[in-house]
Amino acid sequence: MRILITGASGQLGLELSSVLKGELIKTFNTREVQGGYRLDLENFSQLEDFIIKKRPDVIINTASMTDVDKCEVERERAYRVNAEAVKHIVRASRVIEAYLIHISTDYVFDGQKGLYKEEDLPNPVN
Template sequence: MRILITGASGQLGIELSEVLKGDLIKVYNTKEVQGGYKLDLTNYSAVEDFIIKKKPDVIINTASLTDVDKCGIERGLAFKVNAEAVKHIVRASRVVEAYLIHISTDYVFDGEKGLYKEDDLPNPINYYGLSKLLGETYALSYDDTLVLRTSGVFRHKGFPIYVYKTLKEGKEVSAFKGYYSPISARKLAEAISELIDYRKTGILNVAGERISRVDLAMKIKEKFNLGGSVKEVDDVKGWVAKRPFDSSLDISKAKKILSVDFYSLDENLRYMVV
């Protein structure tokens, strides 16, 4: 099976490269990947040409501009990467009849209620969430697409890594007052590996268990016996864009489909790269 991974140098892309079996076609843009192909996803004709020539059986689109504040400032770039590029990936997927797995986010929701189901109405409150929602719409215009909504992916970056490193230095962690469903890149990659065999389509939430960032920080402090302290804050210094208060995802549907434990906190924390 030929599997094309966009964003192969990202956290999820790295883990997919480790977990997946078959003929992997790894695509990167900024950070070089050994054996990979450099491709700017905003060069749409090049993207379509590459996919049509490589003829993958499966495409996993992990590439995304995920910096929430940068998306709000550089809206044109966010739209090109998170939305319009997906349209052209879909166009080429149709030609080669590839199965497309497109990675999306909990930030398509406003965070007013939390534990969002797959069929809940999206209502993004920042441009990152809006650009990702537009990308979902393009992806779902193709019948053979699975949109995976996830939350707080971490590996060598992300909130859990910040917490671990800050507490290890004996410093204070600022934890945003709110909830989400963090998942390690490794567990998400394992879930995707299983889902390829099932060829599900539509939307599926694959994320960790709902937890507040304060409770997560305290859990990491206790689990790894770290010093430092944890402080709950309403806003993180330097943030520009508004964040949803509770963007946690209801993962009950995925738990029924998948055999892998992708959700438990202890299992996910095993795969922090610090």
């Protein structure tokens, strides 16, 4: 099985890379990963082209801008990386019929309830 891990240089991406079996295709943007590919998620045509050429069976998207303060200052960039790039990953995954797992943070919730489920409605504070 061919597994693409976007954001393989982040904490979750590194952990997944160490435990998953199969042919791993690892991507990074800033911190290099041994055996990985540099991939700019803001270059949407390159992103889709990479996925279609590599033809993974599974895509695990762990890449994102997670620095909340930086996201507040660089709103357009945060939107491109955290929302628009995901749209393009979905499009490419549909073309090659790959199974997509998208990982998000709990920042989509306001923290009032705790122990959230996938079905809970998001309510971000900012």
